[in-house]
Amino acid sequence: MGFLLASLRAGIERALRNAVTASGEELDLPEGFAVPAFTVEVPKDRQHGDFATNLALVLTKPARRPPRQIADTIVRHLSLAGTQVQEVSIAGPGFINFYLDPGWVLGVLGEIEAHGENYGRSMVGGGRKVQVEFVSANPTGLLHMGNARGAALGDSIASLLAFAGFNVTREFYINDAGHQIENLALSLEARYLQAFGQDVAVPEQGYHGEDLIETVRRFIALHGDRYLAAPAGERREALVRFGLDEKLAAIRETLEQFGVTYDVWFSERSLHDSGAVRETLNLLRERGHLYEHEGALWFRASAFGVEKDEVVVRNNGVPTYFAADIAYHKNKFDRGFQWVINIWGADHHGHVARMKGAMAALGYDPDALEVVIMQLVRLYRGGEIVRMSKRSGQYVTLDELLDEVGKDAARYFFVTRSADSHLDFDLDLAKAQSNENPVYYIQYAHARIASILRQLEARGKEMPRAEDVDLTLLQEDAERALLRRLADFPEEAAQAALDLAPHRVAYYVHDLAGLFHSFYNAYRVLGVDEPLEDARLILVNATRIVLRRALDLLGVAAPDRM
Structure with missing residues:
Protein backbone atom coordinates (compact mmCIF):
# COMPACT_ATOMS: atom_id res chain seq x y z
CA MET A 1 0.00 0.00 0.00
CA ASP A 101 11.06 2.87 18.33
CA PRO A 102 8.25 5.03 19.79
CA GLY A 103 9.15 7.80 17.39
CA TRP A 104 8.03 5.78 14.35
CA VAL A 105 4.47 7.13 14.56
CA LEU A 106 5.62 10.69 13.87
CA GLY A 107 6.18 9.74 10.24
CA VAL A 108 2.43 9.38 9.72
CA LEU A 109 1.93 13.15 9.90
CA GLY A 110 4.10 13.83 6.87
CA GLU A 111 2.28 11.03 5.01
CA ILE A 112 -1.14 12.48 5.72
CA GLU A 113 0.03 15.95 4.76
CA ALA A 114 1.46 14.63 1.49
CA HIS A 115 -1.54 12.49 0.50
CA GLY A 116 -4.30 14.71 1.89
CA GLU A 117 -7.76 13.28 1.11
CA ASN A 118 -6.07 10.34 -0.64
CA TYR A 119 -4.37 9.17 2.54
CA GLY A 120 -5.38 5.53 2.90
CA ARG A 121 -6.30 5.04 -0.76
CA SER A 122 -4.70 1.89 -2.15
CA MET A 123 -4.52 -0.36 -5.20
CA VAL A 124 -5.32 -3.57 -3.34
CA GLY A 125 -8.07 -4.20 -5.89
CA GLY A 126 -5.72 -3.78 -8.85
CA GLY A 127 -8.48 -2.29 -11.01
CA ARG A 128 -10.55 -5.50 -10.79
CA LYS A 129 -14.09 -5.00 -12.14
CA VAL A 130 -16.65 -5.28 -9.34
CA GLN A 131 -20.39 -4.86 -9.42
CA VAL A 132 -22.32 -4.09 -6.23
CA GLU A 133 -26.06 -4.63 -6.62
CA PHE A 134 -28.13 -3.41 -3.70
CA VAL A 135 -31.59 -2.28 -2.62
CA SER A 136 -33.29 -3.48 -5.85
CA ALA A 137 -36.64 -2.97 -4.12
CA ASN A 138 -39.85 -3.96 -5.84
CA PRO A 139 -41.21 -0.72 -7.36
CA THR A 140 -44.57 -1.42 -5.76
CA GLY A 141 -44.33 0.88 -2.76
CA LEU A 142 -42.09 3.09 -0.68
CA LEU A 143 -38.64 2.21 0.64
CA HIS A 144 -38.64 0.72 4.14
CA MET A 145 -36.01 0.05 6.82
CA GLY A 146 -34.66 -3.09 5.16
CA ASN A 147 -34.13 -1.14 1.94
CA ALA A 148 -32.53 1.66 3.93
CA ARG A 149 -30.03 -0.63 5.62
CA GLY A 150 -29.24 -2.25 2.27
CA ALA A 151 -28.68 1.18 0.72
CA ALA A 152 -26.27 2.28 3.46
CA LEU A 153 -24.37 -1.02 3.39
CA GLY A 154 -24.19 -1.31 -0.38
CA ASP A 155 -23.14 2.26 -1.00
CA SER A 156 -20.49 2.18 1.76
CA ILE A 157 -19.13 -1.14 0.47
CA ALA A 158 -18.93 0.31 -3.03
CA SER A 159 -17.11 3.40 -1.74
CA LEU A 160 -14.63 1.29 0.23
CA LEU A 161 -13.94 -0.96 -2.77
CA ALA A 162 -13.32 2.05 -5.01
CA PHE A 163 -11.01 3.53 -2.34
CA ALA A 164 -9.11 0.21 -2.31
CA GLY A 165 -8.48 0.31 -6.07
CA PHE A 166 -11.38 -1.72 -7.48
CA ASN A 167 -13.28 -0.59 -10.57
CA VAL A 168 -16.77 -0.42 -9.06
CA THR A 169 -20.24 -0.27 -10.63
CA ARG A 170 -23.30 0.38 -8.46
CA GLU A 171 -26.42 -1.28 -9.84
CA PHE A 172 -30.16 -1.34 -9.06
CA TYR A 173 -32.17 -4.27 -10.45
CA ILE A 174 -35.70 -3.12 -11.26
CA ASN A 175 -38.21 -5.90 -10.56
CA ASP A 176 -40.63 -4.69 -13.22
CA ALA A 177 -41.91 -8.10 -14.34
CA GLY A 178 -43.67 -11.04 -12.79
CA HIS A 179 -46.34 -11.70 -10.21
CA GLN A 180 -45.73 -8.62 -8.04
CA ILE A 181 -46.27 -6.35 -11.05
CA GLU A 182 -49.52 -8.15 -11.83
CA ASN A 183 -50.60 -7.55 -8.23
CA LEU A 184 -49.61 -3.89 -8.51
CA ALA A 185 -51.70 -3.51 -11.67
CA LEU A 186 -54.74 -5.07 -9.97
CA SER A 187 -54.24 -2.89 -6.87
CA LEU A 188 -54.00 0.29 -8.94
CA GLU A 189 -57.04 -0.74 -10.97
CA ALA A 190 -59.07 -1.24 -7.78
CA ARG A 191 -58.06 2.23 -6.50
CA TYR A 192 -58.86 3.72 -9.90
CA LEU A 193 -62.35 2.22 -10.00
CA GLN A 194 -62.94 3.18 -6.34
CA ALA A 195 -62.12 6.78 -7.22
CA PHE A 196 -65.11 6.73 -9.59
CA GLY A 197 -67.44 5.29 -6.96
CA GLN A 198 -67.26 1.62 -7.84
CA ASP A 199 -67.33 -0.89 -4.97
CA VAL A 200 -64.15 -2.80 -5.79
CA ALA A 201 -61.81 -4.31 -3.20
CA VAL A 202 -58.03 -4.27 -3.39
CA PRO A 203 -56.93 -7.92 -3.85
CA GLU A 204 -55.90 -9.61 -0.63
CA GLN A 205 -52.41 -10.23 -2.04
CA GLY A 206 -52.26 -6.74 -3.50
CA TYR A 207 -50.71 -3.56 -2.16
CA HIS A 208 -52.78 -1.65 0.37
CA GLY A 209 -50.56 1.35 1.07
CA GLU A 210 -52.00 4.84 1.07
CA ASP A 211 -49.34 5.85 -1.47
CA LEU A 212 -51.20 3.99 -4.23
CA ILE A 213 -54.28 6.16 -3.67
CA GLU A 214 -52.10 9.22 -4.28
CA THR A 215 -50.65 7.60 -7.42
CA VAL A 216 -54.12 7.02 -8.82
CA ARG A 217 -55.15 10.60 -8.05
CA ARG A 218 -52.24 11.86 -10.11
CA PHE A 219 -53.12 9.39 -12.88
CA ILE A 220 -56.70 10.69 -12.95
CA ALA A 221 -55.47 14.30 -12.99
CA LEU A 222 -53.59 13.41 -16.17
CA HIS A 223 -56.03 11.02 -17.89
CA GLY A 224 -59.41 11.55 -16.20
CA ASP A 225 -61.94 8.76 -16.79
CA ARG A 226 -60.41 7.81 -20.13
CA TYR A 227 -59.67 4.26 -18.99
CA LEU A 228 -62.93 3.66 -17.13
CA ALA A 229 -64.59 1.99 -20.11
CA ALA A 230 -61.36 0.63 -21.61
CA PRO A 231 -60.67 -3.12 -21.71
CA ALA A 232 -59.29 -4.33 -18.39
CA GLY A 233 -55.92 -5.31 -19.91
CA GLU A 234 -55.43 -1.89 -21.49
CA ARG A 235 -56.47 -0.13 -18.27
CA ARG A 236 -54.12 -2.18 -16.10
CA GLU A 237 -51.19 -1.72 -18.49
CA ALA A 238 -51.66 2.08 -18.48
CA LEU A 239 -52.00 2.20 -14.71
CA VAL A 240 -49.02 -0.05 -13.99
CA ARG A 241 -46.74 1.79 -16.45
CA PHE A 242 -47.68 5.09 -14.82
CA GLY A 243 -47.30 3.60 -11.35
CA LEU A 244 -43.92 2.04 -12.07
CA ASP A 245 -42.53 5.23 -13.56
CA GLU A 246 -43.74 7.20 -10.56
CA LYS A 247 -42.51 4.68 -7.98
CA LEU A 248 -39.10 4.40 -9.61
CA ALA A 249 -38.76 8.19 -9.74
CA ALA A 250 -39.69 8.36 -6.05
CA ILE A 251 -37.22 5.59 -5.17
CA ARG A 252 -34.47 7.34 -7.12
CA GLU A 253 -35.20 10.68 -5.43
CA THR A 254 -35.30 9.17 -1.94
CA LEU A 255 -32.04 7.29 -2.48
CA GLU A 256 -30.34 10.43 -3.79
CA GLN A 257 -31.46 12.27 -0.65
CA PHE A 258 -29.88 9.37 1.25
CA GLY A 259 -26.64 10.02 -0.62
CA VAL A 260 -26.94 6.99 -2.92
CA THR A 261 -26.64 7.21 -6.71
CA TYR A 262 -26.36 4.34 -9.18
CA ASP A 263 -24.34 3.80 -12.33
CA VAL A 264 -26.86 1.35 -13.79
CA TRP A 265 -30.62 0.81 -13.43
CA PHE A 266 -31.25 -2.62 -14.93
CA SER A 267 -34.77 -3.72 -15.94
CA GLU A 268 -35.92 -7.30 -15.28
CA ARG A 269 -38.47 -6.85 -18.05
CA SER A 270 -35.64 -6.25 -20.54
CA LEU A 271 -34.41 -9.79 -19.88
CA HIS A 272 -37.74 -11.19 -21.03
CA ASP A 273 -38.18 -8.77 -23.94
CA SER A 274 -34.67 -9.42 -25.28
CA GLY A 275 -35.01 -13.18 -25.07
CA ALA A 276 -32.19 -13.45 -22.52
CA VAL A 277 -34.27 -15.58 -20.15
CA ARG A 278 -35.17 -18.02 -22.93
CA GLU A 279 -31.55 -18.16 -24.17
CA THR A 280 -30.26 -18.84 -20.66
CA LEU A 281 -32.74 -21.66 -20.13
CA ASN A 282 -31.81 -23.15 -23.50
CA LEU A 283 -28.14 -23.10 -22.52
CA LEU A 284 -28.89 -24.84 -19.22
CA ARG A 285 -30.97 -27.43 -21.09
CA GLU A 286 -28.13 -28.07 -23.58
CA ARG A 287 -25.75 -28.62 -20.68
CA GLY A 288 -28.13 -31.17 -19.14
CA HIS A 289 -29.09 -29.13 -16.09
CA LEU A 290 -32.87 -28.93 -16.75
CA TYR A 291 -35.56 -31.58 -16.74
CA GLU A 292 -39.34 -31.72 -17.00
CA HIS A 293 -41.56 -32.93 -14.18
CA GLU A 294 -45.35 -32.60 -13.81
CA GLY A 295 -45.47 -30.18 -16.72
CA ALA A 296 -42.90 -27.80 -15.21
CA LEU A 297 -39.24 -27.25 -16.08
CA TRP A 298 -36.79 -27.81 -13.20
CA PHE A 299 -33.14 -26.84 -12.58
CA ARG A 300 -31.00 -29.64 -11.10
CA ALA A 301 -29.86 -27.54 -8.15
CA SER A 302 -29.28 -30.73 -6.11
CA ALA A 303 -26.37 -31.54 -8.41
CA PHE A 304 -24.60 -28.53 -6.93
CA GLY A 305 -25.13 -29.37 -3.28
CA VAL A 306 -28.51 -27.64 -2.89
CA GLU A 307 -31.13 -29.46 -0.85
CA LYS A 308 -33.78 -29.60 -3.59
CA ASP A 309 -34.25 -28.79 -7.27
CA GLU A 310 -35.93 -25.57 -8.35
CA VAL A 311 -38.68 -24.76 -10.86
CA VAL A 312 -37.59 -22.36 -13.62
CA VAL A 313 -40.69 -22.57 -15.85
CA ARG A 314 -44.12 -23.22 -14.32
CA ASN A 315 -46.53 -25.73 -15.83
CA ASN A 316 -48.37 -22.79 -17.43
CA GLY A 317 -45.26 -21.97 -19.44
CA VAL A 318 -44.38 -18.82 -17.48
CA PRO A 319 -40.73 -18.48 -16.31
CA THR A 320 -40.23 -18.07 -12.57
CA TYR A 321 -38.44 -15.18 -10.88
CA PHE A 322 -35.52 -17.58 -10.36
CA ALA A 323 -35.21 -18.08 -14.13
CA ALA A 324 -34.99 -14.33 -14.72
CA ASP A 325 -32.51 -14.02 -11.86
CA ILE A 326 -30.25 -16.66 -13.43
CA ALA A 327 -30.35 -14.75 -16.73
CA TYR A 328 -29.57 -11.52 -14.87
CA HIS A 329 -26.53 -12.97 -13.14
CA LYS A 330 -25.32 -14.48 -16.39
CA ASN A 331 -25.62 -10.99 -17.87
CA LYS A 332 -23.47 -9.61 -15.04
CA PHE A 333 -20.60 -11.97 -15.77
CA ASP A 334 -21.00 -11.48 -19.52
CA ARG A 335 -20.48 -7.76 -18.94
CA GLY A 336 -17.01 -8.58 -17.61
CA PHE A 337 -17.49 -8.24 -13.86
CA GLN A 338 -14.89 -10.30 -12.03
CA TRP A 339 -16.51 -10.01 -8.61
CA VAL A 340 -20.29 -9.79 -8.33
CA ILE A 341 -21.60 -8.66 -4.95
CA ASN A 342 -25.26 -8.74 -3.94
CA ILE A 343 -26.77 -7.27 -0.77
CA TRP A 344 -29.78 -9.43 0.07
CA GLY A 345 -32.22 -9.57 2.96
CA ALA A 346 -32.28 -12.51 5.39
CA ASP A 347 -35.37 -13.92 3.65
CA HIS A 348 -33.19 -14.61 0.58
CA HIS A 349 -30.71 -16.78 2.48
CA GLY A 350 -31.88 -20.00 0.83
CA HIS A 351 -31.51 -18.43 -2.60
CA VAL A 352 -27.72 -18.08 -2.33
CA ALA A 353 -26.72 -21.71 -2.90
CA ARG A 354 -29.23 -22.07 -5.78
CA MET A 355 -27.82 -19.04 -7.56
CA LYS A 356 -24.22 -20.13 -7.06
CA GLY A 357 -25.20 -23.54 -8.42
CA ALA A 358 -26.79 -21.94 -11.48
CA MET A 359 -23.64 -19.94 -12.15
CA ALA A 360 -21.51 -23.09 -11.89
CA ALA A 361 -23.92 -24.84 -14.28
CA LEU A 362 -23.39 -22.03 -16.80
CA GLY A 363 -19.61 -22.32 -16.51
CA TYR A 364 -18.89 -19.33 -14.28
CA ASP A 365 -16.91 -19.39 -11.05
CA PRO A 366 -19.52 -19.55 -8.26
CA ASP A 367 -17.02 -18.03 -5.84
CA ALA A 368 -16.97 -14.87 -7.98
CA LEU A 369 -20.55 -14.31 -6.78
CA GLU A 370 -20.64 -13.09 -3.20
CA VAL A 371 -23.86 -12.45 -1.32
CA VAL A 372 -23.96 -10.29 1.81
CA ILE A 373 -26.96 -11.42 3.83
CA MET A 374 -28.46 -8.56 5.79
CA GLN A 375 -30.44 -9.10 8.98
CA LEU A 376 -33.54 -7.23 10.08
CA VAL A 377 -33.79 -3.73 11.53
CA ARG A 378 -35.87 -2.99 14.63
CA LEU A 379 -36.81 0.62 15.18
CA TYR A 380 -37.22 1.94 18.71
CA ARG A 381 -38.81 5.14 19.92
CA GLY A 382 -39.24 5.92 23.61
CA GLY A 383 -37.95 2.46 24.43
CA GLU A 384 -40.76 0.79 22.45
CA ILE A 385 -40.48 -1.09 19.16
CA VAL A 386 -42.00 0.81 16.24
CA ARG A 387 -44.09 -1.81 14.47
CA MET A 388 -43.83 -2.25 10.72
CA SER A 389 -46.22 -3.95 8.32
CA LYS A 390 -45.62 -3.41 4.63
CA ARG A 391 -48.86 -5.02 3.47
CA SER A 392 -51.03 -2.76 5.64
CA GLY A 393 -49.03 0.31 4.72
CA GLN A 394 -48.10 0.94 8.35
CA TYR A 395 -44.32 0.62 8.03
CA VAL A 396 -41.87 3.46 8.63
CA THR A 397 -40.50 4.63 5.29
CA LEU A 398 -36.99 5.81 4.50
CA ASP A 399 -38.46 9.24 3.69
CA GLU A 400 -39.94 9.41 7.18
CA LEU A 401 -36.67 8.31 8.73
CA LEU A 402 -34.76 11.00 6.85
CA ASP A 403 -37.28 13.61 7.99
CA GLU A 404 -36.91 12.49 11.59
CA VAL A 405 -33.18 11.83 12.06
CA GLY A 406 -31.48 13.08 8.86
CA LYS A 407 -29.15 11.40 6.39
CA ASP A 408 -25.98 11.38 8.49
CA ALA A 409 -27.40 9.65 11.55
CA ALA A 410 -29.31 7.16 9.41
CA ARG A 411 -26.30 6.29 7.24
CA TYR A 412 -24.00 5.83 10.23
CA PHE A 413 -26.42 3.84 12.40
CA PHE A 414 -27.11 1.38 9.60
CA VAL A 415 -23.43 0.44 9.26
CA THR A 416 -22.45 0.31 12.93
CA ARG A 417 -22.97 -3.44 13.04
CA SER A 418 -22.00 -6.20 10.62
CA ALA A 419 -24.65 -7.02 8.04
CA ASP A 420 -25.30 -10.46 9.52
CA SER A 421 -26.25 -8.96 12.91
CA HIS A 422 -29.72 -7.75 13.81
CA LEU A 423 -29.78 -3.98 14.17
CA ASP A 424 -31.68 -2.06 16.83
CA PHE A 425 -32.10 1.52 15.62
CA ASP A 426 -32.86 3.94 18.47
CA LEU A 427 -34.59 6.95 16.92
CA ASP A 428 -34.25 9.02 20.09
CA LEU A 429 -30.51 8.38 20.29
CA ALA A 430 -30.05 9.18 16.59
CA LYS A 431 -31.56 12.63 17.18
CA ALA A 432 -29.73 13.37 20.45
CA GLN A 433 -27.32 16.31 20.45
CA SER A 434 -25.01 14.62 22.96
CA ASN A 435 -21.89 12.49 23.16
CA GLU A 436 -24.09 9.40 23.60
CA ASN A 437 -25.04 9.79 19.94
CA PRO A 438 -22.00 8.38 18.07
CA VAL A 439 -22.68 10.49 14.98
CA TYR A 440 -22.82 13.71 16.98
CA TYR A 441 -19.70 12.61 18.90
CA ILE A 442 -17.69 12.05 15.71
CA GLN A 443 -18.93 15.13 13.88
CA TYR A 444 -18.29 17.27 16.97
CA ALA A 445 -14.64 16.17 16.87
CA HIS A 446 -14.35 17.42 13.30
CA ALA A 447 -16.15 20.68 14.16
CA ARG A 448 -13.79 21.27 17.10
CA ILE A 449 -10.79 20.97 14.81
CA ALA A 450 -12.40 23.28 12.26
CA SER A 451 -12.91 25.82 15.05
CA ILE A 452 -9.20 25.65 15.93
CA LEU A 453 -8.28 26.24 12.29
CA ARG A 454 -10.67 29.22 12.07
CA GLN A 455 -8.98 30.75 15.13
CA LEU A 456 -5.62 30.19 13.50
CA GLU A 457 -6.83 31.95 10.35
CA ALA A 458 -8.20 34.84 12.43
CA ARG A 459 -4.70 35.32 13.84
CA GLY A 460 -3.37 35.53 10.30
CA LYS A 461 -1.21 32.46 10.74
CA GLU A 462 -0.89 29.77 8.09
CA MET A 463 -0.82 26.07 8.83
CA PRO A 464 2.82 25.03 9.29
CA ARG A 465 4.32 22.20 7.25
CA ALA A 466 5.33 18.96 8.93
CA GLU A 467 8.86 19.09 7.52
CA ASP A 468 9.40 22.50 9.17
CA VAL A 469 8.14 21.44 12.61
CA ASP A 470 9.78 19.59 15.50
CA LEU A 471 7.28 16.75 15.77
CA THR A 472 9.28 15.06 18.53
CA LEU A 473 7.60 17.54 20.90
CA LEU A 474 4.49 15.33 20.65
CA GLN A 475 5.41 13.25 23.68
CA GLU A 476 2.16 12.97 25.64
CA ASP A 477 0.40 9.61 25.80
CA ALA A 478 -2.78 11.16 24.35
CA GLU A 479 -0.80 12.53 21.39
CA ARG A 480 0.96 9.24 20.73
CA ALA A 481 -2.31 7.28 20.96
CA LEU A 482 -3.87 9.61 18.39
CA LEU A 483 -0.85 9.27 16.10
CA ARG A 484 -0.93 5.48 16.37
CA ARG A 485 -4.59 5.34 15.39
CA LEU A 486 -4.03 7.67 12.43
CA ALA A 487 -1.39 5.23 11.18
CA ASP A 488 -3.96 2.41 11.24
CA PHE A 489 -6.34 4.02 8.75
CA PRO A 490 -4.93 2.70 5.43
CA GLU A 491 -5.04 -0.89 6.62
CA GLU A 492 -8.43 -0.46 8.31
CA ALA A 493 -9.92 0.91 5.08
CA ALA A 494 -8.35 -1.79 2.88
CA GLN A 495 -9.43 -4.61 5.17
CA ALA A 496 -12.94 -3.21 5.47
CA ALA A 497 -13.14 -3.25 1.66
CA LEU A 498 -11.86 -6.81 1.30
CA ASP A 499 -14.16 -8.05 4.08
CA LEU A 500 -17.16 -6.04 2.75
CA ALA A 501 -17.39 -4.71 6.29
CA PRO A 502 -18.08 -0.97 6.55
CA HIS A 503 -18.75 -1.41 10.28
CA ARG A 504 -14.97 -1.63 10.70
CA VAL A 505 -14.65 1.97 9.49
CA ALA A 506 -17.60 3.01 11.68
CA TYR A 507 -15.79 1.61 14.73
CA TYR A 508 -12.51 3.12 13.62
CA VAL A 509 -13.79 6.66 13.14
CA HIS A 510 -15.64 6.57 16.48
CA ASP A 511 -12.45 5.41 18.20
CA LEU A 512 -10.41 8.11 16.46
CA ALA A 513 -12.90 10.78 17.53
CA GLY A 514 -12.69 9.52 21.10
CA LEU A 515 -8.90 9.75 21.11
CA PHE A 516 -9.11 13.29 19.75
CA HIS A 517 -11.64 14.37 22.39
CA SER A 518 -9.39 12.92 25.11
CA PHE A 519 -6.43 14.86 23.77
CA TYR A 520 -8.44 18.08 23.27
CA ASN A 521 -9.87 17.97 26.80
CA ALA A 522 -6.43 17.51 28.36
CA TYR A 523 -4.18 19.78 26.28
CA ARG A 524 -4.30 23.16 24.59
CA VAL A 525 -3.42 23.48 20.94
CA LEU A 526 -3.31 27.25 20.49
CA GLY A 527 -1.57 29.58 22.89
CA VAL A 528 1.21 27.25 24.00
CA ASP A 529 4.87 27.73 23.04
CA GLU A 530 5.02 28.17 19.28
CA PRO A 531 7.08 25.03 18.48
CA LEU A 532 4.62 22.88 20.44
CA GLU A 533 1.65 24.77 18.97
CA ASP A 534 2.92 24.04 15.47
CA ALA A 535 3.40 20.34 16.23
CA ARG A 536 -0.10 20.06 17.67
CA LEU A 537 -1.58 21.93 14.73
CA ILE A 538 -0.06 19.36 12.40
CA LEU A 539 -1.54 16.59 14.57
CA VAL A 540 -5.08 17.99 14.73
CA ASN A 541 -5.14 18.85 11.04
CA ALA A 542 -4.08 15.29 10.18
CA THR A 543 -6.88 14.06 12.43
CA ARG A 544 -9.35 16.31 10.60
CA ILE A 545 -8.29 14.89 7.22
CA VAL A 546 -8.73 11.28 8.36
CA LEU A 547 -12.02 11.92 10.14
CA ARG A 548 -13.43 13.57 7.02
CA ARG A 549 -12.21 10.81 4.72
CA ALA A 550 -13.51 7.99 6.94
CA LEU A 551 -16.92 9.65 7.28
CA ASP A 552 -17.07 10.23 3.53
CA LEU A 553 -16.58 6.50 2.92
CA LEU A 554 -19.69 5.93 5.03
CA GLY A 555 -21.68 8.65 3.28
CA VAL A 556 -21.68 10.88 6.37
CA ALA A 557 -20.88 14.60 6.32
CA ALA A 558 -18.05 16.18 8.31
CA PRO A 559 -19.45 19.57 9.38
CA ASP A 560 -17.22 22.49 10.30
CA ARG A 561 -19.78 23.83 12.76
CA MET A 562 -22.24 22.13 15.10
Missing part, protein backbone atom coordinates in the same frame (compact mmCIF):
# COMPACT_ATOMS: atom_id res chain seq x y z
CA GLY A 2 2.99 2.24 0.38
CA PHE A 3 1.89 3.70 3.72
CA LEU A 4 3.95 3.75 6.88
CA LEU A 5 2.43 0.80 8.74
CA ALA A 6 2.48 -1.39 5.62
CA SER A 7 6.10 -0.44 4.91
CA LEU A 8 7.13 -1.33 8.46
CA ARG A 9 5.30 -4.63 8.23
CA ALA A 10 6.95 -5.44 4.88
CA GLY A 11 10.38 -4.70 6.36
CA ILE A 12 9.78 -7.08 9.26
CA GLU A 13 8.48 -9.78 6.88
CA ARG A 14 11.64 -9.51 4.77
CA ALA A 15 13.83 -9.70 7.88
CA LEU A 16 11.97 -12.82 9.04
CA ARG A 17 12.31 -14.56 5.67
CA ASN A 18 16.03 -13.78 5.63
CA ALA A 19 16.33 -15.11 9.18
CA VAL A 20 14.69 -18.42 8.18
CA THR A 21 17.15 -18.72 5.29
CA ALA A 22 20.03 -17.98 7.66
CA SER A 23 18.64 -20.51 10.17
CA GLY A 24 18.09 -23.23 7.58
CA GLU A 25 21.01 -25.45 8.58
CA GLU A 26 20.35 -25.09 12.31
CA LEU A 27 16.64 -25.87 11.81
CA ASP A 28 17.43 -28.81 9.47
CA LEU A 29 15.45 -27.23 6.65
CA PRO A 30 16.12 -28.55 3.12
CA GLU A 31 18.11 -26.43 0.71
CA GLY A 32 15.89 -24.02 -1.19
CA PHE A 33 13.17 -24.34 1.46
CA ALA A 34 10.15 -22.16 0.61
CA VAL A 35 8.89 -20.33 3.67
CA PRO A 36 5.16 -21.10 4.11
CA ALA A 37 2.60 -18.33 4.52
CA PHE A 38 2.74 -16.59 7.87
CA THR A 39 1.29 -13.44 9.40
CA VAL A 40 2.82 -10.26 10.74
CA GLU A 41 -0.03 -8.41 12.37
CA VAL A 42 -0.81 -5.77 14.94
CA PRO A 43 -1.73 -7.51 18.23
CA LYS A 44 -5.10 -6.68 19.76
CA ASP A 45 -3.31 -6.09 23.05
CA ARG A 46 -0.66 -3.46 22.34
CA GLN A 47 1.36 -4.71 25.34
CA HIS A 48 2.30 -7.60 23.07
CA GLY A 49 4.19 -5.21 20.81
CA ASP A 50 3.57 -3.18 17.70
CA PHE A 51 3.68 -6.33 15.54
CA ALA A 52 3.61 -10.07 16.24
CA THR A 53 4.23 -13.07 13.99
CA ASN A 54 3.20 -16.73 14.04
CA LEU A 55 6.14 -17.75 11.84
CA ALA A 56 7.65 -20.12 14.40
CA LEU A 57 4.33 -21.93 14.78
CA VAL A 58 3.93 -22.52 11.03
CA LEU A 59 7.50 -23.89 10.87
CA THR A 60 6.84 -26.50 13.59
CA LYS A 61 6.13 -29.33 11.15
CA PRO A 62 8.98 -28.79 8.62
CA ALA A 63 11.53 -28.05 11.39
CA ARG A 64 10.26 -30.92 13.60
CA ARG A 65 10.87 -29.11 16.90
CA PRO A 66 8.95 -26.97 19.44
CA PRO A 67 7.87 -23.54 18.17
CA ARG A 68 9.55 -21.67 21.04
CA GLN A 69 12.86 -23.29 20.10
CA ILE A 70 12.28 -22.31 16.46
CA ALA A 71 11.42 -18.76 17.53
CA ASP A 72 14.62 -18.52 19.55
CA THR A 73 16.67 -19.63 16.53
CA ILE A 74 14.93 -17.14 14.21
CA VAL A 75 15.44 -14.26 16.64
CA ARG A 76 19.17 -15.02 16.92
CA HIS A 77 19.48 -14.76 13.13
CA LEU A 78 17.35 -11.64 12.72
CA SER A 79 18.93 -8.61 11.07
CA LEU A 80 16.64 -5.66 11.85
CA ALA A 81 18.57 -2.78 10.33
CA GLY A 82 16.19 -0.21 8.83
CA THR A 83 13.07 -1.72 10.41
CA GLN A 84 12.74 0.68 13.37
CA VAL A 85 12.42 -2.39 15.61
CA GLN A 86 13.78 -1.56 19.05
CA GLU A 87 13.09 -4.78 20.92
CA VAL A 88 12.07 -8.38 20.14
CA SER A 89 10.56 -10.93 22.54
CA ILE A 90 9.13 -14.45 22.40
CA ALA A 91 5.77 -15.04 24.03
CA GLY A 92 3.22 -17.81 24.58
CA PRO A 93 3.66 -20.95 22.48
CA GLY A 94 6.18 -19.23 20.19
CA PHE A 95 4.89 -15.89 18.96
CA ILE A 96 7.60 -13.36 18.16
CA ASN A 97 6.69 -9.83 19.25
CA PHE A 98 8.29 -6.67 17.83
CA TYR A 99 8.45 -3.35 19.66
CA LEU A 100 9.24 -0.33 17.49
